[in-house]
Amino acid sequence: MSVLYPITKKYHVQFCGLFAIFLTGLLAATNLSAQTPAKPGEKSSFKSSLVNVEAAASETFRYSAVLLNGTSEAKVYExxxxxxxxxxxxxxxxxxQVTxxxxxxxxxxxxxxxxxxxxxxxxxxxxxxVTxxxxxxxxxxxxxxxxRGSYxxxxxxxxGRLSDDVTxxxxxxxxxxxxxxxxxxxENVELTAQAPSHWDVTFEPSKIDRLDPLKTLDVKAKLKVPDKTIAGDYVTTFxxxxxxxxxxxxxxxxVKTSVLSGWIGMLVILLAIGLVYYLIRKYGRR
Incomplete structure (x- = not known):
């Protein structure tokens, strides 16, 4: 092990040096290829081998062009x-990105x-x-x-509000x-809903036969909340x-509790208190 380690370290240093030389040469070649000498006598031009590109509105139209300066002096092109x-x-x-x-x-x-x-x-x-x-x-x-057209x-x-209250x-x-x-x-746009259990949702209209580009249509969603639903927040996905x-x-x-349910709850509580008081008065003395 004491003999092999110096040899291994020596080759490791040589490899790093060769890799650094290769990387430097690659970067230099890249910089040289950025501006390549033109053929003698060529006139200034702005060309692209691909001038027609098809894409959707959500995509990017991309062209690779070559700008040639055929003059005898350096120029800045806008x-x-x-x-x-x-x-x-x-x-x-x-x-x-440049201008x-x-x-x-x-x-x-x-x-x-x-x-x-x-x-x-x-x-x-x-x-x-393009100039x-x-x-x-x-x-x-x-x-x-x-x-191309898109959907x-x-x-x-x-x-834009997506929340409300209901009793x-x-x-x-x-x-x-x-x-x-x-x-x-x-065409044939259907409206559906994923609501909490036992909730009922209907739409007017429930289906749109055709909706042209950039057009809107108003739809009514009727949401029926069951009786005795516990108060709290519930999410329905349309x-x-x-x-x-x-x-x-x-x-x-x-969801909020109805006023009638609240009064009924209070009445039940009062009846329970009254019953307890009556039992205490009647049996407490014995």
Missing amino acids: LQAKLPEGWAVTFRTLGS SVNVEAGKFQEVTVELNARPESKPSKYNIP ATSAGDRLELNLEAVL GIELTTPT EGSMKEIHLVVRNNATLPL TAKNANATANAAFRMT
Whole structure:
């Protein structure tokens, strides 16, 4: 063991040194590839091998572009995009978000363009021009974003409040709002509820045949609380669902004891006290 340990330690140090040299070389190669020399005589350009991307409104349209500076001097290019209303663009270089990029003379820089659509944008093909502008140089890249339709549904109340009070043995009417918050119509939407045991829930209407994009529909949920329900908080989960989308709303209901039940309880207590007093008066003297 006293002989092998120094040898093992020696090779361990050599391995660490070789690994450090390899890592340094890899980082240097990465930095060199960030701006690669262009072919002699090439003119400045802004190009992408993929200019047409199809995605849903919830996804990101991503394009890999190459910005070439064919001039004899370094230039800073400002990156911009002409977007549909409500859309957003992000430019990335070497993994960092940028709004402009410095390109050395006769070299090119890779730029990633990310587009995000507005959730309620209509399914269609959108033409989006992207420009890289510097002093005396304006380069344009024309991109296409094909937006697919999407399904989405929301279930809430007109005020957003999801709690209320109810008296045991009574019925409570709750106003709900079903909203299509996507770009495709919703068909055959069913309304259901998961309520505490022995509670009864009915809906008006109980089924929505069709709900167009960005449209809403008012729904009444009638909640029947059984007699003698113990006072406290209870949760009922309402659901709006079809084959393509689902939405839930957890509604907290605080059950209170009725006034009549309270008076009956007090009367029973008074009768019990009176009975005890009578028994004491009658049998206490014996």
